[in-house]
Amino acid sequence: MKVLILLGLVFLLMLAHGRIIPRCEFARILKQNDVDGDSGISLANWVCLAKWESDFNTRATNYNPGDRSTDYGVFQINSRYWCNDGKTPGAVNACGIPCNALLTKNITTAIKCAKRVVRDPNGILAWVAWRNHCQGRDVSSYISDCRL
Ligand SMILES: *[C@@H]1O[C@H](CO)[C@@H](O)[C@H](O)[C@H]1NC(C)=O
Numbered sequence: 001m002k003v004l005i006l007l008g009l010v011f012l013l014m015l016a017h018g019r020i021i022p023r024c025e026f027a028r029i030l031k032q033n034d035v036d037g038d039s040g041i042s043l044a045n046w047v048c049l050a051k052w053e054s055d056f057n058t059r060a061t062n063y064n065p066g067d068r069s070t071d072y073g074v075f076q077i078n079s080r081y082w083c084n085d086g087k088t089p090g091a092v093n094a095c096g097i098p099c100n101a102l103l104t105k106n107i108t109t110a111i112k113c114a115k116r117v118v119r120d121p122n123g124i125l126a127w128v129a130w131r132n133h134c135q136g137r138d139v140s141s142y143i144s145d146c147r148l
Helices: 002-016 023-032 043-054 108-118 128-133
Strands: 061-064 069-072
Touching: 023 043, 043 128
Parallel strands: none
Antiparallel strands: 061 069
16 A cells, blocks of 8 residues: 555656656657758757757756746747747747647657757757757767667
């Protein structure tokens, strides 16, 4: 009985923390969705980006008090330009999706929207964490140990 209660608690905690996708599984999902080389960005760069933006947590959200927008999901996609969360002043929703569609375990929608983001002139520079941790570095180790 105690064990069952404990398991139940662990399960609830796991739900609360959302889903952390193991790095190599994340790389495989991206590859299956033809992300490698999309807009000239290598798979290793995408994995580096997600590592530093969300640590592969599909439920990651971060509020930006400056413009009252929020970043959503593994790619930390912003509600000012890309999705609709119903509370961001002047939001554009260029991906045409509700922001919570970026928080699901199935990251197909998040990948589609990320591809849209990099088609903009700023491209991958839109992601501060990519600039700070991945730009100009050898990022091969983010996928070199994965069976892809
Ligand atoms: C994820 O969602 C997409 C489209 O919404 C679907 O085609 C795909 O099969 C789903 N993947 C999994 C693993 O459920």
